[in-house]
Amino acid sequence: GQSLEQPSEVTAVEGAIVQINCTYQTSGFYGLSWYQQHDGGAPTFLSYNALDGLEETGRFSSFLSRSDSYGYLLLQELQMKDSASYFCAVRDQTGNTGKLIFGQGTTLQVKP
Amino acid sequence: DAGVTQSPTHLIKTRGQQVTLRCSPKSGHDTVSWYQQALGQGPQFIFQYYEEEERQRGNFPDRFSGHQFPNYSSELNVNALLLGDSALYLCASSASAGSTDTQYFGPGTRLTVL
Numbered sequence: 713g714q715s716l717e718q719p720s721e722v723t724a725v726e727g728a729i730v731q732i733n734c735t736y737q738t739s740g741f742y743g744l745s746w747y748q749q750h751d752g753g754a755p756t757f758l759s760y761n762a763l764d765g766l767e768e769t770g771r772f773s774s775f776l777s778r779s780d781s782y783g784y785l786l787l788q789e790l791q792m793k794d795s796a797s798y799f800c801a802v803r804d805q806t807g808n809t810g811k812l813i814f815g816q817g818t819t820l821q822v823k824p
Numbered sequence: 825d826a827g828v829t830q831s832p833t834h835l836i837k838t839r840g841q842q843v844t845l846r847c848s849p850k851s852g853h854d855t856v857s858w859y860q861q862a863l864g865q866g867p868q869f870i871f872q873y874y875e876e877e878e879r880q881r882g883n884f885p886d887r888f889s890g891h892q893f894p895n896y897s898s899e900l901n902v903n904a905l906l907l908g909d910s911a912l913y914l915c916a917s918s919a920s921a922g923s924t925d926t927q928y929f930g931p932g933t934r935l936t937v938l
Contacts, residue, residue: 745926754828754914754929755867799866804880810918811857811880812927814866 716815734800828930849917856898
């Protein structure tokens, strides 16, 4: 089967940097995605890594190490609005349909 | 450019009843996937529709069924509701099934089964 593990909760203060880790076990691998979901809202796409290394998009960066089956999401200059749940996800290899398998999610609480 | 829309936003049903949820994909998208998200959990894949056919199904019983219309909109039907079906039901759309890891999610329908 395929599974992803990420911490359940992370707390940080405004202006700080926080890293959310994700380890995965898959039978095949295309890449690792990250989604943000505010309470009661829709998951929104943040980033995607298919190759090893760091991808930067504004205050958010995402890293992937395929050899370690590991990735992380880095949030810099934290703002109160960054308080949300963050999910890592991989695409299922079977069926070639783009079916996403999500981790359990990490709840980030940003404090003033 | 309208994003993914879902209706209704909230729904309350009792055990044994049937429910239909609706989804309109983002403009230009032809593939619709449905996910169930229990409180505090990640979304779980129910099934995906492309060209009006179910292409892949997750680990959900036959009580969960769906349909896709020629305009690419989709419905999710759940029969014989159980208390455990209470969840947020998310619809996600993408262009050309299997070609992208980016899916666009709707705001979801919050289903409560009493």
